[in-house]
Amino acid sequence: MIPAAFEYYRPKDMAGVLSILEEHGDDARVMAGGHSLIPMMKLRMADVPHLIDLQDVGGMSDIAVTADSIRIGAMVTQHDIIDHDGLASAAPILREAALQIADPQVRYMGTVGGNVANGDPGNDMPGLMQCLDAAFTVVGAEGERDIPARDFYEAAYMTAREDEEVLTAVMIPAPQGGYAYEKQKRKIGDYATAAAAVQIVKDGGSCVSASIAMTNLSDTPIYSEDAGAALVGTSVDDAAIKAAIAAMLGDIDPTEDNRGPVAFKKHVAGVILRRAIERAWSRA
Amino acid sequence: MSKKQHYTITVNGKEEEFLAEPRELLIYTLRERLNITGPHIGCETSHCGACTVTIDGKSVKACTMFVAQADGKGITTIEGIGGPDDLHPLQNAFKEHHGLQCGYCTPGMITRATKLLEENPNPTEEEIRFGMAGNICRCTGYQNIVKSIQAAAAEMSAAKEAAE
Numbered sequence: 001m002i003p004a005a006f007e008y009y010r011p012k013d014m015a016g017v018l019s020i021l022e023e024h025g026d027d028a029r030v031m032a033g034g035h036s037l038i039p040m041m042k043l044r045m046a047d048v049p050h051l052i053d054l055q056d057v058g059g060m061s062d063i064a065v066t067a068d069s070i071r072i073g074a075m076v077t078q079h080d081i082i083d084h085d086g087l088a089s090a091a092p093i094l095r096e097a098a099l100q101i102a103d104p105q106v107r108y109m110g111t112v113g114g115n116v117a118n119g120d121p122g123n124d125m126p127g128l129m130q131c132l133d134a135a136f137t138v139v140g141a142e143g144e145r146d147i148p149a150r151d152f153y154e155a156a157y158m159t160a161r162e163d164e165e166v167l168t169a170v171m172i173p174a175p176q177g178g179y180a181y182e183k184q185k186r187k188i189g190d191y192a193t194a195a196a197a198v199q200i201v202k203d204g205g206s207c208v209s210a211s212i213a214m215t216n217l218s219d220t221p222i223y224s225e226d227a228g229a230a231l232v233g234t235s236v237d238d239a240a241i242k243a244a245i246a247a248m249l250g251d252i253d254p255t256e257d258n259r260g261p262v263a264f265k266k267h268v269a270g271v272i273l274r275r276a277i278e279r280a281w282s283r284a
Numbered sequence: 285m286s287k288k289q290h291y292t293i294t295v296n297g298k299e300e301e302f303l304a305e306p307r308e309l310l311i312y313t314l315r316e317r318l319n320i321t322g323p324h325i326g327c328e329t330s331h332c333g334a335c336t337v338t339i340d341g342k343s344v345k346a347c348t349m350f351v352a353q354a355d356g357k358g359i360t361t362i363e364g365i366g367g368p369d370d371l372h373p374l375q376n377a378f379k380e381h382h383g384l385q386c387g388y389c390t391p392g393m394i395t396r397a398t399k400l401l402e403e404n405p406n407p408t409e410e411e412i413r414f415g416m417a418g419n420i421c422r423c424t425g426y427q428n429i430v431k432s433i434q435a436a437a438a439e440m441s442a443a444k445e446a447a448e
Contacts, residue, residue: 001347035330105396189418
């Protein structure tokens with residue numbers, strides 16, 4: 001498996017990255033850990049004449065946790081997420097999700113930035129970031145801007161990031177309440193047949209807010225506002241969970257592939273969301 | 285066609301300089317250019333872990349890294365972990381506990397396990413299975429691999445205590 005030839009760049013700073021992007025436009029791609037891009041290049045499904053390796057660009061490997069928010073640099077790996085004590089208490093859903101991504105070797109290389117920027121509907125972090133109402137910081141020749149995760153994904157591999165922009169960080173408002181990231185996969189390393197990210201806030205025995213997003217059940221992650229709304233004001237009993245599942249099923253649009261036919265995927269989506277809601281509620 | 289570039293990587297403590305195209309996968313650099321054939325090519329699609337090496341303290345599948353990315357880095361392969369005359373405790377444990385049958389996955393298994401035990405010197409069975417999940421074996425059913433790693437962990441811990 002030999003990818004097509006490319007020019008390789010390892011700039012030392014973001015200015016260097018942006019100037020290469022400006023020169024070569026969509027013939028250039030940035031690479032973080034490479035564990036999505038390199039397999040695609042080996043299969044020759046991605047053609048990258050100019051490959052920009054971000055490993056020497058500083059300032060994107062930090063995790064900063066404050067009382068109100070969390071900032072994760074784009075080059076932070078899944079392994080870093082799992083290993084970070086402050087993050088495990090501030091946003092335990094991140095660790096729970098990262099542990100279900102790929103395998104140990106891939107988690108040493110695979111980054112948060114690559115996972116959210118790639119636009120692959122199979123990636124777990126995009127749905128998770130929609131659940132958490134995160135924003136992505138991108139930088140380009142015109143400067144920086146923040147894009148809400150819920151507005152970022154347009155179609156498979158199509159995002160609101162322009163070709164000449166680089167995603168540098170993920171900003172997450174400090175999550176509240178109970179959480180769960182539930183994922184059904186065929187084996188270690190597989191993408192989800194269905195996955196659900198849930199955060200629920202409980203007050204006096206009833207749900208005061210709920211956020212629900214689904215992975216790999218459409219050509220983008222799906223933030224289901226209606227599914228969350230179905231839980232609010234309830235005691236998250238069976239009727240409320242059924243209503244949330246029905247709302248979620250109205251928002252997803254799975255397609256048949258080697259993980260099963262549409263009816264099966266919808267069934268699994270319902271099972272997974274129920275488990276995620278029940279676990280999040282038990283922790284709320 | 286991109287031109288060959290000059291690269292320097294240090295493998296098992298030995299500095300190697302050579303010319304290669306950036307797109308060359310690190311596993312081919314190791315095996316075919318440097319004749320370091322411990323890391324194997326199993327699936328070549330980052331699933332099986334037979335090509336696992338250690339780079340900058342990370343277990344990495346050498347089939348999913350371009351040589352250009354590894355330029356300037358230090359790499360440890362199974363050859364740098366132990367040899368026939370001075371087996372690493374993991375190598376010895378795999379031998380003693382039948383942690384291998386055909387042996388194809390073994391270099392990757394042991395290389396990965398060195399890193400696992402470095403991060404977690406006394407892992408539970410579950411932690412071993414989870415920490416070794418990126419390495420596939422089609423012979424052993426994994427049971428004896430887990431036993432081997434448990435035995436090596438116990439021996440290494442005992443040796444460390446004795447040294448202190």
